Amino acid sequence: MTSAFQQQAFALDARYNAHRATNSPTFRTLYIRRRSQLLREEERSPEAWKQYLQTRSQLLQQRYGCPLDVNSNSNIPSNQSRGSISFIEFHAPVLSEKGKLVPTKQAEASRAMVGGNTxxxxxxxxxxxxxxxxxxxxxxxxxxxxxxxxxxxxxxxxxxxxxxxxxxxxxxxxxxxxxxxxxVTCFDWSAGNDLIASSSEDTTIKLWSxxxxxxxxxxxxxxxCALLCCLYQPVNNNLLVTGNKSGDVRIANVSTGLFMKNSCRVGGKILSLAFDxxxxxxxxxxxxxxxxxxxxxxxxxxxxxxxxxxxxxxxxxxxxxxxxxxxxxxxxxxxxxxxxxxxxxxxxxxxxxxxxxxxxxxxxxxxxxxxxxxxxxxxxxxxxxxxxxxxxxxxxxxxxxxxxxxxxxxxxxxxxxxxxxxxxxxxxxxxxxxxxxxxxxxxxxxxxx
Missing domain, CATH: 2.130.10.10 (YVTN repeat-like/Quinoprotein amine dehydrogenase)
Structure with a gap:
């Protein structure tokens, strides 16, 4: 549960990040990366997280003077009261009549903050x-x-x-x-960059210092079976997802060195993986x-x-x-x-x-x-x-x-x-x-x- 609250705190800051240091996009990028790292290091009870999110939201609104776009309560876990916290998600904007990916007219003022480079x-x-x-x-x-x-x-x-x-x-x-x-067919860095996991046609995953x-x-x-791709689970780096030549997607526990019993049969040769x-x-x-x-x-x-x-x-x-x-x-x-x-x-x-x-x-x-x-x-x-x-x-x-x-x-x-x-x-x-x-x-x- 704490992980979910941490994600909500990060999403809250991300929503306001465009208003920080408007003349320094590099600072905003570094700020939000460091913010994510600090939030992962925090240990709070669920009640403390709720209070933190409420206070943080009020401070950000007072500082930047703009309302927060919060979704409905449909995403709140069933074991929480509906009055406790509103979960935030990033939803896609409605497309313009021309169907463009970037709503350029609405973005003119925003682009002026970071310069006019093409x-x-x-x-x-x-x-x-x-x-x-x-x-x-x-x-x-x-x-x-x-x-x-x-x-x-x-x-x-x-x-x-x-x-x-x-x-x-x-x-x-x-x-x-x-x-x-x-x-070696594929590899991935761990979140802390201290480990690298690699997959190979020799049927093994190796974990490197x-x-x-x-x-x-x-x-x-x-x-x-030859392993053709691998990828760390973004939230839990103790899990490593692999795809093999026989069409099986499996998850290995990095700490134990064992594959979990469940697998996902896809078929064909698994050539690529991507997580949200x-x-x-x-x-x-x-x-x-x-x-x-x-x-x-x-x-x-x-x-x-x-x-x-x-x-x-x-x-x-x-x-x-x-x-x-x-x-x-x-x-x-x-x-x-x-x-x-x-x-x-x-x-x-x-x-x-x-x-x-x-x-x-x-x-x-x-x-x-x-x-x-x-x-x-x-x-x-x-x-x-x-x-x-x-x-x-x-x-x-x-x-x-x-x-x-x-x-x-x-x-x-x-x-x-x-x-x-x-x-x-x-x-x-x-x-x-x-x-x-x-x-x-x-x-x-x-x-x-």
């Missing part, structure tokens, strides 16, 4: 910061540590992972994680062109809820969830890479993870495991950006608000083979990309004039 100016990645070549086979995935500008992890089909420092002088490989006997580089635990798939921020809904992509949503509670129970066909007999190689694309476009979205030469955007339409198609863009993708990402910083600027790799060796910056034939506003050309994975650091100053030949390129953003 989306192309804001994502003008033009120079190479550094190139890493420590891997001898394709680098399947790159990902920066949470809330960290510098540390980057890379996984490879050569069976190793590497942790790199990209901001040191010069950038360097801090440690190599060696232990898998076959290619980031500091020492040692393998702390090895978890074997119950059916000795609260760890309740998980989306699963397979090699049949399907996205399956499932409900996952904090104890690790899985229940399949919805299924959508993206395209017959294609691979869903990447799924990314974003609660808000920008501060003015609050529809929860799923970004999808599909091996029918497409990058798709779906809107989350209900509490069971149902999806509705919103945009589709052409992207060269037939054979390899191509990944994409949302840009991490929400802003009031015109447009909303995603970045994807491609089998033509390019990295594409796409404004998902524009029509497909005019959506690409920046292209990076530096790889000589298919680009498999892309990822930003948290402040968007650097972009990492990896390719089929094992190269990792760190791109730097041009400083605005």
């Amino acid at each position: 989306i192309a100016e804001n994502y003008a990645f033009v120079g190479v910061h550094y190139i890493f070549d420590q891997h001898t086979k394709p680098v399947t995935m790159v990902k920066f540590a949470n809330n960290d500008r510098s540390r980057l992890c890379c996984s490879s089909e050569d069976g190793t992972l590497s942790i790199c420092s990209v901001m040191s002088s010069p950038p360097c490989v801090l440690v190599m994680l060696k232990g898998h006997s076959k290619g 980031v500091v020492s580089g040692t393998c702390l635990r090895t978890i074997l798939d119950p059916h000795n 921020p609260y760890g309740k809904n998980i989306w699963v992509g397979n090699d049949r062109g399907e996205i399956i949503s499932a409900f996952c509670d904090i104890q690790g129970e899985l229940r399949r809820t919805r299924r959508i066909l993206v395209s017959s007999n294609c691979n869903i190689t990447s799924l990314s969830h974003r609660a808000w694309i920008s501060r003015e476009a609050r529809d929860p979205m799923i970004l999808v890479n599909s091996s029918d030469d497409s990058l798709c955007l779906y809107k989350v339409i209900d509490r069971e993870g149902g999806l509705f198609p919103r945009r589709k863009f052409h992207n060269k993708h037939q054979k390899y495991t191509i990944k994409s990402t949302f840009c991490p910083i929400m802003s009031f600027r015109q447009g909303a950006c995603v970045v994807t790799g491609s089998e033509d060796g390019c990295i594409y910056f796409i404004d998902i608000e524009k029509p497909a034939n005019r959506a690409i506003f920046n292209t990076l050309q530096g790889h000589s083979s298919p680009v498999l994975s892309v990822n930003f650091n948290y402040d968007e100053s650097l972009l990492a990309s990896s390719d089929l030949e094992g190269l990792v390129i760190i791109w730097k953003r041009a400083q605005p004039s």
